[in-house]
Amino acid sequence: MPENPQTGPLMAPAAQPPAVPPPQARPRIDRQGMAIVMICASAFIFAAQDGISRYLGAAYSPIFVIMLRYWFFAVFVVLLCARAPGGLSRAMRTKRPWTQAFRGVLLAAEVLVTVEAFVRLGLINTHAIFACYPLLISALSGPVLGEKVGWRRWAAVAAGFLGILIVLNPGSGALSANASLPLGGAVMFAVYGLLTRLVARDDPAMVSFFWTGIAGAIAITLVGIWYWEPIAPRDIPWLLLLCLCAAVAHFMLIKAYELAEASALQPFSYTQLVWVSIFGVTLFGETLAPNVAIGGAIVVGAGMFTWWRSRQRERAETG
Incomplete structure (x- = not known):
């Protein structure tokens, strides 16, 4: 049987293409690690924001300061929602408009009360009590969500x-x-x-974010506009920094929750207490x-335990 001329023994072996090294695998992104870094960074920025709020709240009406902060925040919310899928028209559509609006107003009221507490009690005492919200x-x-x-x-x-009773030291x-x-x-803040969590059953996160910023800005403006006062030139940079901190911290918070589950990140939010204590002691005496x-420490420990129990329950339900 004649040999194939293309493969016979008298033929030189076909030239082989030069060996090409396999493409290097792209390094795997540690999504949870990045999320933890972002949540810790946002906790630091929120602590700085609280310090600036304490300073400005002592010099001006807290309602006036929070109103200006909410104006900036509302612009940030609109720009962010406009870039999201569906744009502003999608962000405005909600199945629970009254609940969403109430959420926004409630958060604005909480911010106002907390800033007033910063001025009267200081950062450390305020956060030691506020840490009980989880x-x-x-x-x-149970009664709200069943x-x-x-x-x-x-x-x-x-x-x-x-x-909390130990912090308050009754008597x-x-x-x-x-x-x-x-x-x-x-x-x-707990409510x-x-x-x-209740509106999340029907609305995506961006819808809730939109209503939080816009409803809060409208509510605080209706009250705060009557407290308008001139701002000293030396305080304008602090006011701008306050607004910038709020926008950056919320943006990092959103990105962190996109990369990892909220339940996995919650313990790292407590790092804000550390920064608040440092700022309170070093900057405000x-x-x-x-x-x-x-x-x-007891409040934080109890909060960490409730987080651990929720994680155990979630694993039992999904496992």
Whole structure:
């Protein structure tokens, strides 16, 4: 049988193309690691924002300062939503308009109360009490969202409020009636968080973000416009920095939640307490009293336990 002339032994072997090294695999992006970095960075910026709010809130009416901050925030929200899929028309469409509007107004009221607390109590005392809001969310998730709250979470809530009592140091008169400000702010923020979870059943996150900024800006303007006052030239850079901090921190928060689950990032939000304490002591001459440090640690520990229990429940349901 004649050999194929193309493959016979007398023929030189066909030239082979030069070896090409396989393309290098692209480095895998650590999405959760990036999200953790972003959430920690946003916590630092939020702490800086709180410090600036404390400074400006002592020099001007807090309502006036928050109104200007919300104007900038509303512009940021509109620009961000306009770039999202569907644009502004999609961001405005909601199945729960009244709940969404109430969320926006409630958050603006919470910001106002908390800034007033910064001025009266300082950053450290305010945040030590305000840190109980995750426990309030756990306690109210049953009646508001119909979620089951077990005895372990109730025990964590009780421990957290024991920590609040240690911070308040009843009978000393150190915080007096002003302590109701951060506690009221924590209640409002907890209700805001629960309503956010409620509307998330029907609306995407960008819709809630749009209504938060616009409804809050309208509500605070109706009140704050009557408190208009001239701004000293030396404070204009601080006001601009306050607005910029709010926009950057919220943007980083959104990006972090796009990269990882909120439940995985929640513990790192507590780093804001560390930065707030540093700013309070170094910039405003505040003191970290032992009862505040101990009570705050108990509150944070109870909040971390409720987070751990929710993670365990989620794994049991999905596993």
